Amino acid sequence: MNITGTHVNYYFVCKRELWFFSHALNMEHNSDLVLLGKLVDESSYQREERGINIDNTIVIDWIEGNPRVIHEVKKSDSVEKAHEAQVLYYIYYLKKLGVEGVKGELDYPKLKKRVMVELTPEKEARIEETIDRIREIVELPSPPPIEVKRSFCRNCSYFQLCYS
Amino acid sequence: MKRPYYIFSSGKLSRKENTVFLYPSNTEQQNNEETKEASTKAIDQEPSKFNSNDQLEFNDAGLEQNGKELVSEPGIGDINDDLLLEIEDTSTDSPDEAPTDEQKDEELRARPKKIIPVEDIESIYIFGEVSLNTKFLTFASQNQIPIHVFNYYGYYSGSYYPREFLNSGFLLVKQVQHYLNIEERLRLAKKFVLGAAQNILRNLKYYNSPSRSAKSKTSIDLNQDKSDSSDVITTSEEEIESMSSSLTEQIETIQSLIPSIHSATGIQELMAVEGNIRQIYYTAFEPILGFDFEFKKRVKRPPNNAVNTLISFGNSMVYTAVLGEIYKTQLSPLISYLHEPGERRFSLALDIAEIFKPILSDRIIFKVLNKRIIQENDFEKKLGYAYMKESGRKAFIKEFDDRLQTTIQHRGLGRSVSYRTLIRLECYKLVKHLLAEKEYEPFQIWW
Numbered sequence: 104m105n106i107t108g109t110h111v112n113y114y115f116v117c118k119r120e121l122w123f124f125s126h127a128l129n130m131e132h133n134s135d136l137v138l139l140g141k142l143v144d145e146s147s148y149q150r151e152e153r154g155i156n157i158d159n160t161i162v163i164d165w166i167e168g169n170p171r172v173i174h175e176v177k178k179s180d181s182v183e184k185a186h187e188a189q190v191l192y193y194i195y196y197l198k199k200l201g202v203e204g205v206k207g208e209l210d211y212p213k214l215k216k217r218v219m220v221e222l223t224p225e226k227e228a229r230i231e232e233t234i235d236r237i238r239e240i241v242e243l244p245s246p247p248p249i250e251v252k253r254s255f256c257r258n259c260s261y262f263q264l265c266y267s
Numbered sequence: 268m269k270r271p272y273y274i275f276s277s278g279k280l281s282r283k284e285n286t287v288f289l290y291p292s293n294t295e296q297q298n299n300e301e302t303k304e305a306s307t308k309a310i311d312q313e314p315s316k317f318n319s320n321d322q323l324e325f326n327d328a329g330l331e332q333n334g335k336e337l338v339s340e341p342g343i344g345d346i347n348d349d350l351l352l353e354i355e356d357t358s359t360d361s362p363d364e365a366p367t368d369e370q371k372d373e374e375l376r377a378r379p380k381k382i383i384p385v386e387d388i389e390s391i392y393i394f395g396e397v398s399l400n401t402k403f404l405t406f407a408s409q410n411q412i413p414i415h416v417f418n419y420y421g422y423y424s425g426s427y428y429p430r431e432f433l434n435s436g437f438l439l440v441k442q443v444q445h446y447l448n449i450e451e452r453l454r455l456a457k458k459f460v461l462g463a464a465q466n467i468l469r470n471l472k473y474y475n476s477p478s479r480s481a482k483s484k485t486s487i488d489l490n491q492d493k494s495d496s497s498d499v500i501t502t503s504e505e506e507i508e509s510m511s512s513s514l515t516e517q518i519e520t521i522q523s524l525i526p527s528i529h530s531a532t533g534i535q536e537l538m539a540v541e542g543n544i545r546q547i548y549y550t551a552f553e554p555i556l557g558f559d560f561e562f563k564k565r566v567k568r569p570p571n572n573a574v575n576t577l578i579s580f581g582n583s584m585v586y587t588a589v590l591g592e593i594y595k596t597q598l599s600p601l602i603s604y605l606h607e608p609g610e611r612r613f614s615l616a617l618d619i620a621e622i623f624k625p626i627l628s629d630r631i632i633f634k635v636l637n638k639r640i641i642q643e644n645d646f647e648k649k650l651g652y653a654y655m656k657e658s659g660r661k662a663f664i665k666e667f668d669d670r671l672q673t674t675i676q677h678r679g680l681g682r683s684v685s686y687r688t689l690i691r692l693e694c695y696k697l698v699k700h701l702l703a704e705k706e707y708e709p710f711q712i713w714w
Binding site: 127132 | 433438679695
């Protein structure tokens with residue numbers, strides 16, 4: 104199974120969401136916030152070449168030439184840990200393909216904020232562990248139970264599915 | 268918020284300028300005797316009662332005014348005025364997207380039309396004589412818009428159910444697994460019957476309360492204080508019973524049948540119990556309607572009286588609403604548990620519709636008849652069968668659409684949801700049952 108940036112992102116947001124997503128039980132089409140995120144993505148950094156697809160596994164938002172920095176555009180930083188992990192995963196993936204010395208940056212155009220991301224050996228080990236954890240969760244026969252606070256679930260696109 | 272569009276006028280649905288255009292028929296295109304009459308009257312600028320050139324879309328409160336205006340001023344000249352305004356608007360919007368030939372452009376612009384923004388369409392219901400082509404169907408498919416078609420008499424013909432855009436092979440396998448395993452299938456089938464029975468009981472209980480007995484023709488004085496001594500209450504109960512408006516018998520009988528739902532050992536047996544419950548339920552219709560309408564037996568294809576017609580119509584509206592919601596989930600509508608899959612229809616929609624029919628169809632039937640929103644003269648009897656005139660259908664659709672949009676506070680979610688969303692949530696509950704996460708409990712209306 105191909106682990107994409109979204110898988111890594113969801114792992115750090117909510118394991119349940121990860122499970123539903125990886126079993127093609129998508130709810131994103133129902134969500135206005137997801138749509139807003141897409142619009143923020145589409146309307147920013149239009150001068151750059153956008154959406155670089157690698158191996159049909161990861162899609163990098165845009166790449167800054169010199170020094171090599173991969174960028175990821177996000178609407179909000181409320182789950183920054185997840186966004187960071189996603190970019191780290193991309194850097195790791197490139198490293199595995201033989202592309203070294205890549206750094207990452209999270210762009211929040213609406214917040215006018217940018218955060219640098221660097222893959223240290225320690226973080227690399229964590230990413231590898233995360234990949235294994237993700238596979239474990241995806242292989243579960245049933246979705247994992249709700250583990251987060253309900254207030255956190257308010258704006259999730261899977262809210263109706265989870266709580267119905 | 269997307270909403271369904273109900274088209275009563277005749278004409279042509281087209282994909283133009285990347286959205287939906289409805290061209291109502293002009294006089295030359297009509298070949299129906301009645302509508303010809305109506306249109307010639309319209310040309311004389313006289314309002315006509317039965318004018319199939321009316322079109323009625325049920326929009327939210329803000330635009331409802333517009334719809335009502337169209338109904339009250341059905342002359343073609345009037346519609347033109349209204350549409351001409353729209354034409355002016357759109358010409359400022361997209362001057363560059365016009366067809367290349369300028370003359371053709373003028374002609375097309377001048378043709379009366381209604382422009383419906385495709386992003387606003389949840390589904391399309393067609394009641395009039397409408398042409399559409401494959402380009403339009405493809406467009407509908409791309410925008411995830413199911414199209415439900417009804418014939419001249421208002422009977423459901425079928426639906427154009429677009430290609431699935433939500434596919435989960437994993438879930439499909441689970442759906443089939445639960446069908447192939449007879450225990451699992453029976454477990455789910457029982458839930459659907461139980462859900463229907465519970466909502467039927469809720470209806471009966473609501474209409475059984477003493478204040479409702481005032482509906483019966485020979486009314487009794489119900490100004491008695493209910494908190495009187497038991498003597499007085501007993502007397503009024505006796506009186507009520509003698510009017511045979513009491514539904515207590517039906518309630519108790521159905522309640523006594525519920526254990527047989529749980530103990531059924533096969534689908535046939537379960538269907539028999541369900542049929543029994545429905546039969547008893549139907550005997551309550553006449554009293555609920557204050558004995559104003561006859562309803563001795565359920566007769567379909569074709570219905571033989573007003574109530575049967577309404578039940579058929581109401582049921583098909585519920586079915587299409589459920590189908591529309593299943594389409595927005597990863598469930599396949601082909602695999603069902605109570606009904607036998609493999610027949611032409613989307614049988615899962617039939618299953619889930621069982622639960623919502625008492626709430627969405629029956630309750631609205633009671634309302635429109637009791638409040639005289641629909642009356643005897645909204646029906647036409649021909650050759651032993653009854654069909655609802657367009658006026659009746661429009662009135663019913665209005666109530667139905669309003670009901671679907673009505674919101675209630677959902678206990679589980681802690682937020683207010685529309686009736687339509689309740690159907691969607693029912694689908695999600697089924698998904699979680701198939702995922703072995705939570706046993707499916709059918710929706711039970713608590714008001």
